[in-house]
Amino acid sequence: MKRVLIADDHALLAKGIAGLLRAEYDVIGLVSNGRQLVEEAMRQRPELVVLDISMPELNGIEAATQIHRALPQTKLVFVTQQVDPQYLRAAFRAGASAYVSKQSASDELLIAIRRAAVGLTYVTPALEALVGFAPVSELREEKRQRTDGLTARQREVLQLVAEGKTTRQISMALNISPKTVEFHKTALMNEIGLRTTAELTRYAIAHGIVSL
Structure with missing residues (x-):
């Protein structure tokens, strides 16, 4: 059974995601901010991480970047309210395998995680239509760019x-x-x-x- 670490600063949502996954996956922890997520990921080295974008102390994009750099085999699945191509692109450049809207997570999350676990990608359908001009499979290959030039x-x-x-x-x-x-x-x-x-x-x- 693959091990999953969940990160969301809304405790009820994190517990709801955990409840959804426990029949198929070993949920090894729930954390509430990006810095805790990175620390726990490095310590426990899970096969899968489910995370939000908007988190305190360290946002999900930055956390995912650090995890993907250190643990490239760990699959990253974003579950977020940010239904915007800009965030989608940033997530995949950070190493994401899947991007799910919170509004439809109950229907899509298990599908997304199953695909991520076997090396495939998943994007919530509403967003997939918006990025049709750039295949999702290519997003992770795009050069990571920063508009601000900050380290x-x-x-x-x-x-x-x-x-x-x-x-x-x-x-x-x-x-x-x-x-x-x-x-x-x-x-x-x-x-x-x-x-x-x-x-x-x-x-x-x-x-x-x-x-x-």
């Missing part, structure tokens, strides 16, 4: 700043010194030309790093 660490700091975390809280979350946090914060501000927390928050929302 992965800068994006992590940006998300935590936008979530209202203090320098000390960011330092503890990332296991780096406060001085290093300030270094990354200054570097990302210089990169995107913004100075206030409000401006950074709006920027993070506009670029899908955090959600409303």
Whole structure:
């Protein structure tokens, strides 16, 4: 029985997904943010990860990127409310095997996971029609592009700043010194030309790093 790790910051949804999967899969854990997801994935090395895009501390796209880089055999299945081609493309570039709308997860999730488990892809039908001009099978091969030019660490700091975390809280979350946090914060501000927390928050929302 393949092992599945589930990540969603809504506990009821995570438990609902777990209940849906337990007849066919070994659910080895539920986590509520992207940083916990990465830590648990590295520790338990599951065959499958089911994750949301909008999660605190580290969003699903960034978490998936880190997991796929370290555990390329782990299949990543997104279950999200973000029914937008932009997020779909980002998910597959991060290493996704499947992308399911939360609105239809009860009907589609098991199908998506079964396909992912055998090396196939799945996209929720409403989105598949919108990306017909670029076959889903090719999305993972597209060069990963960043419109903002930020490093992965800068994006992590940006998300935590936008979530209202203090320098000390960011330092503890990332296991780096406060001085290093300030270094990354200054570097990302210089990169995107913004100075206030409000401006950074709006920027993070506009670029899908955090959600409303």
